[in-house]
Structures are given as structure tokens and as C-alpha cells.
Amino acid sequence: MEIKVKSAAEATEIAQTFVKKYRWYTRPLKAVREDDAWLVELDVGPISTVIAKIKVDAKSGDILEYTIPS
Numbered sequence: 099m100e101i102k103v104k105s106a107a108e109a110t111e112i113a114q115t116f117v118k119k120y121r122w123y124t125r126p127l128k129a130v131r132e133d134d135a136w137l138v139e140l141d142v143g144p145i146s147t148v149i150a151k152i153k154v155d156a157k158s159g160d161i162l163e164y165t166i167p168s
Contacts, residue, residue: 103156109136113152116161117142121150135162142166 103109106129114124117140125141127149136154141147153163 101156102159103136103154106131106136108159109138109154109156110140112154112159112161113138113140116152116164117150117166120166124150131156 103112109129110126117124121142123142123144127139127141129136129138134156136156138152138154140150142150148167150166152161155162
């Protein structure tokens with residue numbers, strides 16, 4: 099199967115779009131490729147740093163796992 103999400107920027111965009119359903123503020127921190135998934139970290143705290151972690155499938159662009167602190 100062809101890789102759909104080829105860059106950290108693409109993975110970050112997918113993660114931000116997903117997280118914006120739950121939190122209005124997102125700031126990208128990092129995106130790292132591990133095997134067939136991108137691990138993306140976003141700051142979702144408008145005042146203090148609160149880290150959301152999203153795992154994006156590199157082949158399909160689907161969200162595999164996520165943790166969004168309240």
C-alpha cells in the first residue's frame with residue numbers, strides 16, 4: 099500500500115484538524131515517524147502548556163490513537 103502521509107507537516111495538519119473538534123487552540127510541537135505511524139504532539143493549552151498526543155497512520159491518514167488532556 100502506498101504511503102499517504104509522507105511528511106511531518108501533513109501528519110501535523112491531520113492531527114490539528116482532528117483535535118480542533120475538541121479544543122479550539124492547537125500549536126504544533128513535534129511529529130515523528132515510527133514504523134507505519136506518525137506520532138504528533140500538539141500544545142492545546144492556551145495559557146499553560148498542555149500536550150495532546152495523536153498517532154496518525156502513515157498509510158491511510160487515519161487517527162489510530164489519541165490522548166487529549168482536559
